[in-house]
Amino acid sequence: MSRIGVVVFPGSNCEYDAAAAVEQLGDRAEFVWHTRTDLEGLDGVILPGGFAHGDYLRPGALARFSPVMAAVERFAQGGGSVLGICNGFQVLVEAGLLAGALQKNRGLTFLCQPTTLVVSSTSSILTRGATLGQELVVPINHFSGSYTCSDETYNELNRNGQIVLRYLENPNGSRNDIAAVANRLGNVVGLMPHPERAMSTLLGSADGRVLMESFLGLTGAPSFLAH
Amino acid sequence: MNYFVIVDVTLRRGIADPEGATIERALPALGFTGVTNVHAGKAFRFDVEAESEGAALEKATSLAQRLLSNPVIEDASARLGER
Amino acid sequence: MNYFVIVDVTLRRGIADPEGATIERALPALGFTGVTNVHAGKAFRFDVEAESEGAALEKATSLAQRLLSNPVIEDASARLGER
């Protein structure tokens, strides 16, 4: 059984949902308050959705200075699994742990709706248990989810298989339909859609399970980090 | 003639500015001291086709007040800018 | 000394500005013609405690670049303002 830390910033609001998804799959989740500075003993870290620090200034801009973020960075450098969901993705991008930036949606409105994702790389902790080209119905829930980066960055991400999920139909103006990106090693992943909201057919879709199972190391290659 | 105009939109005095207040509260932890009264505002930049500077500013001011701000909570003013 | 500083944050050239574009599209219907290249940006106003104007600006610039803007998509600059 893995121990997964779910980081809670003031203003986070999907921490219970992320923890529920972890526990549904038989692992243990524990909340990590944003002032904590060591992540000793954890097998993975989730930065959940929400509005850390109210999303004031820019989503993630204040949260990245929270004391816990230095620890998250060390944890990632040591090869630990880090998953940023929605606001968590925004924090990772602001913190420089992932490339690019997230801008306001093309339509300038918040969007909460199901989307269909296409798995475009399996070299990441989030997608290692999925198959290339697999379609997954997972909802989005964000105002600033339009992924932006320079051509250079895009080419590099693309070449290295760091673009791990794309939208089948682009909801928000995201560059090249990008829904999720990983770091070079694949152990840090951020995605705008919410896999933890797609864990049961009672709530509309169970397609998020394959992603959460991958993250928890329940399926897929035990390590793709070698490649 | 084409003029480059900037419209500044700020919250009216006395109106709560939670964004400014939140940024200000966060600063000491980031190592910034001695920064106070933080206020967050918006600025719009655009080109206006008009006969004269005065006409350009007038148009921009009307635009600022009718569309770019809500006078109930915000002040808006237009100025000429340099590109 | 206390200095009043304004930090302007604008989107970098080439970065999509849906807000500016949306405003621009809405203008003709509201009777505004001849307004083009609309860009939406932010401005932060605050007081800085510093030894000199230069020091105040330096502090503000550092704040602007480290916190108030995201260099991947935004430019930021600091200037002294009048209250």
Place this chain on the structure above:
Amino acid sequence: MRSAPQPLHRALGLTDTELDIIRDVLGREPNSLELALYGVMWSEHCSYKSSRMHLRRLPTHGAHVLVGPGENAGVIDAGDGIAVAIRIESHNHPSAIEPYQGAATGVGGILRDVFTMGARPLAVMDPLFFGELTDARQRWLVEGVVSGISGYGNSVGVPTIGGELTFDDCYSSNPLVNVLCCGALPTERLVLGVASGVGNLAVLLGSSTGRDGIGGVSVLASAGFQGSDGAVSLDDAKRPSVQVGDPYEEKRLIEACLELLDERLVVGIQDLGGAGIVCATCETAARGGVGMDVDVTAIPLREEGMQPYEIMTSESQERMLAIITPENWDLVAALCAKWEVRATVIGHVVEPVTDDQGRSVGMLRIRDGFDGEILAQVPASSLADEAPLYDRPRRRPDDLDAINADDPTDDEPVGTPNDDLLGLLIDPAWVYRQYDSQLFLNTVVGPGSDAALLRLAGPGLPISERGIALSTDSNPRWCALDPRAGTALTVAESVANLACVGATAKAVVNCLNFGNPEHPEVMWQLTESIEGMALACSALDLPVVGGNVSLYNESGGHDIDPTPVVGLLGVVDSLVAPPPGWQWCEGDAVVLVGTRHASGPQKFPLGGTRWATKRGRRGGRVPEFEGEVLAKAIAFVAREISQICAGAASDVTAVHDVGGGGLSVALAEMVAVTGLGAQIIELEHHGELFAEFPGRFVMATNDLVAFRARADETGVPVVALGIVGGDALRIGETIDVAVGEVSSRRRGALEASLASLG
């Protein structure tokens, strides 16, 4: 422009008689601070002085009712040790001048009402009413209000799971923004806003206090502020200073308060809403029968130079008042510090005094410093509960007979029924897509269906398999023609909505949005509407557990149509599978469940329907309310669907109640969401396409014989309407529209109207 200065009490919205009553209560002349306190607390908004005596007509009892009207929120026992709190409120006037902040602070206010009861807010709903989308100002209002609800609700972290969206010119300069919130708590943890225990501390939590909404309460609620041209023409004196919401502060406040309650560190807790600190302190003191001393200098301020009356009546957002024992102060302070929530002791509970008739009276005393000079001293209950009540004159509108006689039911169909039908379709998805409707992983049925359905689960709640269902409903078109029957039918429609997700209705809250109560016609509408609600609630055995009255809703000198909004809370005993919704399948039989004809003299009345309104025909009569007939059909459907929710196999594949737009619209909506057409029999009368009366359901079944047998057993009528399939919706010879057309017209209707306005 300005006339001779009026006496202070009148400027504060108090009448001469009210001043005399105050003199009586105090046995002396009030000072100006005291007058200001009475001014806000005795305003219509805070005191319900025009409506309170009529609201007593509503049934409020039920075995499962834990808290009825009068508290911050109504609470019912939902079973399994879980209590559910629910409350609805309006934020109409603020939203008219600053739509984003007006709507946002409306959400903030309603959340505080619910977590004040110790409940974690689980869901918000937002019934909205705007003018027709014909000018840029309406678009500004719609976009501002929707983004305000979205901006606040999403950020504070409470899902918005449904609402209403109505466009009618009567709301063009007075939009209605109602917000409902529902929350849950372990039954044993119910707390009330009561101050007790002499020596206990009054602690202000949350934001600092500024000049927001000073006098807003009395000015907004006790006098209209629209110019006769319909434009909002506020002079500066009357201009309410608008409040800006801070969802981030509220989020931390919610977490801190719930943790304070979990740790049992508070004796009582009360939100600060209209009338700010004065309201919270006098209400908690009055409920506890104690006095309270408030140190006005202790209150953290956001602005310089604020006067005591400004501090006491400010409506600054995101604040709560907690009553705690002095021993707990250190723990409370530490807990609040963790959440970065400011906590300040601003007063303490004191012994009641004995008046000259020997009665014990809790006094609210405002002091300049902890033991400082007494600036104001009034009996707390006189502010909180003893405003004079008015039985204002009522009169049935003179023109109502003529309006009722001008009935569209026998209008010849003009234009093609296809176009009429397509013109009635509108998908509110543009609105609800902007709301997080899924947070907490409870949303089994979100917005876009008949009612929302949630798992009854949340942090700290006992484990349960139950679900709760919520629906908000209104029908101002009916209520304009007959407020009594219209309101009764609205309740029935809402109960029918709940049945579609398998839920049995347990409680009602209501928000009564009406015009100027000084108009006798408006008072008549209000009292008739209350009668109708009482009638329906008694017939359907439903307690009313809370409500809100919003008066003075006028547009350009005209009162809005009477707009009672009801919010219904229902329970599903076992929720392990989703209800079928509108998802019918190829080859299913389509049936109409419930009486085919309306009760009353007209079989298919068109008065007050969307179809008639669209043609500018606003007269006519509405159907009669027949409680027993309705209840039977509704109970049958609720049982059928609840069995599916409980995991049983069923031949029922789809269900949708016949609501706004009538039978043809209900069918078209099912076609639109499934992309499957249907072949329907010729109807009895063209009015049957568009007539609106509740208690009817379109259902689909893959075993018509079995289905019919079950319906027959209960005596509920069933008409076989046709079969699912084909690439069009065909209704006899009358309607024939392609599936694609139905979907795209419905999907695009709202965006197209908004986009056409620039």
